[in-house]
Amino acid sequence: MTSRHSRSDSLVAVGRTFAVTAAVVCLLPLPLLVAIATSTSWQRGAWAEGPTFRWLAESWDNFAPYAGVSLRLALLTLVIDLILGLPVAWALARRRFPGRQALYALISLPLAVPGIAIALALILAYPTWRAGGWLLVAGHVLYTLPFLVGALAPALAGADLREREAVAATLGAGLLRRLCFVTLPVVRPALLAAAIMVVTLSLGEFNVSFFLFTPTEKTLPVDLYAAYITGRLELAAAATVWFLLLVVPAAAAIEHLGGARVGQA
Amino acid sequence: MLAEPTIAHQSEQQHRPAADLGAAALAAPVLLVLFALLLWPLGVLLLRSVGAGTGELSLVTYREVLAEERYWRALGNSALMALASTLGALFLCTPAALYIEGQSGYGRRVLAVLLTIPLSLPGVVIGFFVILFFGRTGVATGLAQELLGRRVPPLAYTFWGLLLGYLYFQIPRVVLVLRGAAAAIDRDTLDAARTLGARPWQVYAAIVVPILRPALLSAGSLSMATAFGAFGTAATLSRGYRVVPLEIAAAFTERFAPELAATLSVLLALLTGALLWGLGAAGSRRHGIL
Numbered sequence: 355m356t357s358r359h360s361r362s363d364s365l366v367a368v369g370r371t372f373a374v375t376a377a378v379v380c381l382l383p384l385p386l387l388v389a390i391a392t393s394t395s396w397q398r399g400a401w402a403e404g405p406t407f408r409w410l411a412e413s414w415d416n417f418a419p420y421a422g423v424s425l426r427l428a429l430l431t432l433v434i435d436l437i438l439g440l441p442v443a444w445a446l447a448r449r450r451f452p453g454r455q456a457l458y459a460l461i462s463l464p465l466a467v468p469g470i471a472i473a474l475a476l477i478l479a480y481p482t483w484r485a486g487g488w489l490l491v492a493g494h495v496l497y498t499l500p501f502l503v504g505a506l507a508p509a510l511a512g513a514d515l516r517e518r519e520a521v522a523a524t525l526g527a528g529l530l531r532r533l534c535f536v537t538l539p540v541v542r543p544a545l546l547a548a549a550i551m552v553v554t555l556s557l558g559e560f561n562v563s564f565f566l567f568t569p570t571e572k573t574l575p576v577d578l579y580a581a582y583i584t585g586r587l588e589l590a591a592a593a594t595v596w597f598l599l600l601v602v603p604a605a606a607a608i609e610h611l612g613g614a615r616v617g618q619a
Numbered sequence: 620m621l622a623e624p625t626i627a628h629q630s631e632q633q634h635r636p637a638a639d640l641g642a643a644a645l646a647a648p649v650l651l652v653l654f655a656l657l658l659w660p661l662g663v664l665l666l667r668s669v670g671a672g673t674g675e676l677s678l679v680t681y682r683e684v685l686a687e688e689r690y691w692r693a694l695g696n697s698a699l700m701a702l703a704s705t706l707g708a709l710f711l712c713t714p715a716a717l718y719i720e721g722q723s724g725y726g727r728r729v730l731a732v733l734l735t736i737p738l739s740l741p742g743v744v745i746g747f748f749v750i751l752f753f754g755r756t757g758v759a760t761g762l763a764q765e766l767l768g769r770r771v772p773p774l775a776y777t778f779w780g781l782l783l784g785y786l787y788f789q790i791p792r793v794v795l796v797l798r799g800a801a802a803a804i805d806r807d808t809l810d811a812a813r814t815l816g817a818r819p820w821q822v823y824a825a826i827v828v829p830i831l832r833p834a835l836l837s838a839g840s841l842s843m844a845t846a847f848g849a850f851g852t853a854a855t856l857s858r859g860y861r862v863v864p865l866e867i868a869a870a871f872t873e874r875f876a877p878e879l880a881a882t883l884s885v886l887l888a889l890l891t892g893a894l895l896w897g898l899g900a901a902g903s904r905r906h907g908i909l
Contacts, residue, residue: 390751438648442646
């Protein structure tokens with residue numbers, strides 16, 4: 355394009371090659387997944403007898419109830435995260451107090467401990483709570499809360515926002531008015547991105563859930579795992595297609611709202 | 620390991636007394652919950668690993684674990700997998716992040732979005748992706764059989780299959796951490812180096828890697844810790860290559876030995892914690908993961 359670009363040409367070309375390679379690797383499984391999910395028999399070849407919706411229809415009956423459980427769990431996790439996380443994000447952003455760094459480190463601790471160790475710790479500490487599904491909620495809250503706080507605290511700490519609040523205060527706006535008409539509109543994108551992230555992380559959580567799920571509270575990834583280990587390939591692929599339709603749009607929305615953050619695998 | 624949120628206002632800092640009752644009230648619910656659901660359970664885990672449930676405290680399960688070749692092999696497998704997937708991801712993602720941050724326009728945005736897709740996928744799904752390509756009826760396995768004209772054992776359940784799965788979930792995480800730092804690199808410096816005749820690898824060795832060093836270290840430590848703790852991908856591909864999280868699950872669900880599982884968990888948590896703190900501290904705190 356410009357002379358600037360032509361000079362750093364081969365450097366840009368290297369970067370582009372690596373970026374496109376990484377993106378292709380990330381994307382490549384998706385069309386294959388759809389092809390397998392819509393083939394009568396993958397062993398006989400892709401669409402050997404024309405595309406079929408049989409597997410997608412069959413797996414939907416299995417998918418829907420687990421999706422219900424997972425969505426309910428994700429929303430409950432979000433509500434608890436907001437109740438716990440909003441005040442503490444505010445305190446971290448606006449107050450200086452002894453132990454502030456320690457508090458932040460404590461909230462982030464679940465990211466440093468393998469999910470499987472957290473799950474085991476919860477079971478050993480509260481063996482009787484597992485049946486009601488409460489440990490599952492606890493595990494999901496522990497694992498998602500650092501993301502909510504980590505996304506909201508910087509947004510609430512912004513100097514521009516604090517100045518606007520101060521101006522509103524000198525003009526006579528009370529705390530509630532300032533919160534509703536100044537603070538909330540400014541942090542809304544961050545809040546929305548954090549909320550979608552919490553829901554997405556919870557929907558995809560497996561490491562903690564694998565130990566904590568109960569027969570009545572089985573989440574989607576745990577069900578997918580069962581399908582991968584024992585199920586027919588085409589059915590497992592179809593179930594995965596439904597799952598991706600649920601989570602991938604959310605991931606794109608997060609990126610659109612200002613970027614994703616890093617979670618466990 | 621983690622960056623802290625922007626520091627509060629200067630004036631507030633000066634006239635606020637050491638004990639802030641307002642902040643304490645705001646933080647109290649979280650502290651209570653984290654104590655009950657995190658610190659206490661982790662303490663129980665530690666106590667159980669030293670035999671608190673059986674009567675007297677002893678390090679006997681630790682001695683058992685360290686005496687068993689099976690666990691040493693799992694540890695070696697985990698370490699090799701963590702190292703290989705981390706180095707692979709850093710190699711692939713450094714130029715990618717530099718490119719994405721250096722360009723403006725639609726293509727860059729699309730690449731950025733595509734690279735975040737795997738973030739929302741659980742490890743089990745990523746393991747399934749590996750099976751789709753390298754399993755018994757996988758596309759790549761079939762292709763190799765066509766080309767070689769003989770049966771090929773599936774790669775999915777070997778070191779290489781697992782490595783591809785681990786790379787798949789490392790790529791978006793490493794790209795995210797590196798992108799922020801790559802955006803700060805001065806493009807004119809890169810252009811100047813190119814004008815003076817430096818080859819791309821020389822630009823990376825002399826400019827990019829030294830500038831990105833803190834971010835590379837924190838991305839690396841995060842990626843190592845993630846790999847050590849990753850369970851879903853390994854569980855789906857668990858037929859061959861055994862890593863530590865699989866042994867923890869097996870100790871608890873198959874051998875019904877909670878003490879053994881607790882001991883392995885404590886060792887694994889110490890290992891990932893040390894990696895995050897050690898390598899993370901070597902990088903700057905400002906390039907943390909939050």
